[in-house]
Amino acid sequence: xxxxxxxxxxxxxxxxxxxxxxHAEENATGKTKTxxxxxxxxWRVGLDTIIAGRIKRDDNGTPKYLFGISAGLGFAxxxxxxxxxxxxxxxPYLEGGTTMVIYPYFGGGAEYDLPDGNDPTGESxxxxxxxxxxxxxxxxxxxxxxxxxxxxxxxxx
Numbered sequence: 639x640x641x642x643x644x645x646x647x648x649x650x651x652x653x654x655x656x657x658x659x660x661h662a663e664e665n666a667t668g669k670t671k672t673x674x675x676x677x678x679x680x681w682r683v684g685l686d687t688i689i690a691g692r693i694k695r696d697d698n699g700t701p702k703y704l705f706g707i708s709a710g711l712g713f714a715x716x717x718x719x720x721x722x723x724x725x726x727x728x729x730p731y732l733e734g735g736t737t738m739v740i741y742p743y744f745g746g747g748a749e750y751d752l753p754d755g756n757d758p759t760g761e762s763x764x765x766x767x768x769x770x771x772x773x774x775x776x777x778x779x780x781x782x783x784x785x786x787x788x789x790x791x792x793x794x795x
Contacts, residue, residue, distance in 0.1 A: 682766075685789060686791045688705070692705060698759060699724065699761075700720055702720075708737055712738060712739050712741070715733065716732070718730070725751050725758060725764065727750070731770075741776075743775065745773055749767060749768025750768060753765075762794075
């Protein structure tokens with residue numbers, strides 16, 4: 639029971655700790671418009687351990703981090719290591735998250751990004767293919783089960 643409470647508290651801290659900015663702007667009619675901006679500069683969807691989320695890329699298109707909804711209907715965060723500061727390169731990463739909101743998983747892998755169109759920075763869109771090895775928990779206190787994965791996804795503004 640203590641493990642469930644600790645994990646629930648950690649997830650709540652993670653979710654509420656995601657920086658969200660609220661901007662109040664006045665349009666031509668004088669009404670206030672409020673918008674929420676999640677960190678990251680592109681949306682990402684795909685057949686991946688993170689099925690939908692936001693990805694942050696630098697000016698050269700190199701991925702920095704990705705967070706979103708995991709394929710197991712939980713939350714996940716992926717951190718990319720910069721090996722070569724350009725879009726079309728192999729990008730290794732580590733990832734951690736939950737499935738079914740409370741069961742943890744972790745893993746790592748690498749992916750290769752291909753720009754959509756003729757844009758070398760990937761501003762218009764990026765296809766990503768990759769793979770990795772993940773360890774999923776069966777139940778609390780149980781051993782982690784290794785699972786290799788192959789991923790494909792698309793990032794867009």
